[in-house]
Amino acid sequence: MRKLIYLQNIIIASFSCLILIFGCSSSVPSSGKVLTVATDPTFIPFEMQTADGNLEGFDIDLMRAIASVAGFTVHFESLPFDGMLSTLQAKRVDAAISGITITSKRQQTVSFSRPYFQAGLAITVRENNQDIQDINSLKGKKIAVQIGSTGADFAKTIPNANIITFNSAPEFFQDLLNGNVDAVISDGFATLYAIKKGNLTGIKVVSQLLTREYYGIATPQDSSHLEAINQGIATLLSNGKYEQIYRKWFNAKPPQLPEKVEG
Numbered sequence: 227m228r229k230l231i232y233l234q235n236i237i238i239a240s241f242s243c244l245i246l247i248f249g250c251s252s253s254v255p256s257s258g259k260v261l262t263v264a265t266d267p268t269f270i271p272f273e274m275q276t277a278d279g280n281l282e283g284f285d286i287d288l289m290r291a292i293a294s295v296a297g298f299t300v301h302f303e304s305l306p307f308d309g310m311l312s313t314l315q316a317k318r319v320d321a322a323i324s325g326i327t328i329t330s331k332r333q334q335t336v337s338f339s340r341p342y343f344q345a346g347l348a349i350t351v352r353e354n355n356q357d358i359q360d361i362n363s364l365k366g367k368k369i370a371v372q373i374g375s376t377g378a379d380f381a382k383t384i385p386n387a388n389i390i391t392f393n394s395a396p397e398f399f400q401d402l403l404n405g406n407v408d409a410v411i412s413d414g415f416a417t418l419y420a421i422k423k424g425n426l427t428g429i430k431v432v433s434q435l436l437t438r439e440y441y442g443i444a445t446p447q448d449s450s451h452l453e454a455i456n457q458g459i460a461t462l463l464s465n466g467k468y469e470q471i472y473r474k475w476f477n478a479k480p481p482q483l484p485e486k487v488e489g
Contacts, residue, residue: 259298264322266307268394284475285323292458308374321445327376328442338442346435348414360433367408370398377411
């Protein structure tokens with residue numbers, strides 16, 4: 227009798243363990259993979275840090291949505307923008323999303339997902355500046371840019387420009403307001419968003435966008451995660467979730483994105 231009770235207890239305990247295992251596994255993606263994704267939370271509204279330390283922004287929402295449909299979870303790691311590509315090369319993180327423009331130079335060292343955002347560079351000046359109206363007006367001027375950005379690369383093409391580099395947007399916009407530089411070359415969408423929301427006052431964007439660029443999610447070359455990321459983006463584009471996220475942050479219909487761009 228004791229042996230029968232003992233066997234019954236084993237069966238009940240085993241069944242309880244199975245329930246616990248299946249119950250727990252249903253709350254995580256089927257693959258169980260956790261991807262460490264680098265981001266620089268100073269690029270508003272793509273990634274930013276709230277007062278309580280949480281991350282939010284277009285890129286953050288998009289990456290979480292990709293993870294949801296692709297079957298993995300995301301662990302974000304905050305890194306300076308200029309150190310992201312070297313960190314990817316060293317494979318210390320699995321991916322990076324931080325408004326990273328797809329360029330041929332960057333494609334020599336890292337791989338990119340399909341484009342997830344159409345962007346472009348813009349010139350920003352102090353609100354009372356009437357001298358700088360376009361790219362030709364920047365010759366010989368002091369221009370602020372972010373280290374490692376396409377804005378920094380573009381500024382190098384301007385004759386006699388005095389280029390001043392900074393680690394983040396808040397730093398170079400503050401120097402612009404202080405009168406230490408004549409203009410900033412940076413992402414037009416991020417700048418217009420910050421002006422509209424009142425986070426930046428006393429400055430304005432001049433002329434049209436200087437470039438058309440596409441952002442991609444960067445991974446180490448030959449990453450085993452790239453296919454899942456691409457499939458996730460494709461799913462979000464087809465099921466309407468991408469447009470929902472885009473409208474949340476930019477209050478507009480997103481432009482049509484190509485499946486692939488050459489850097």
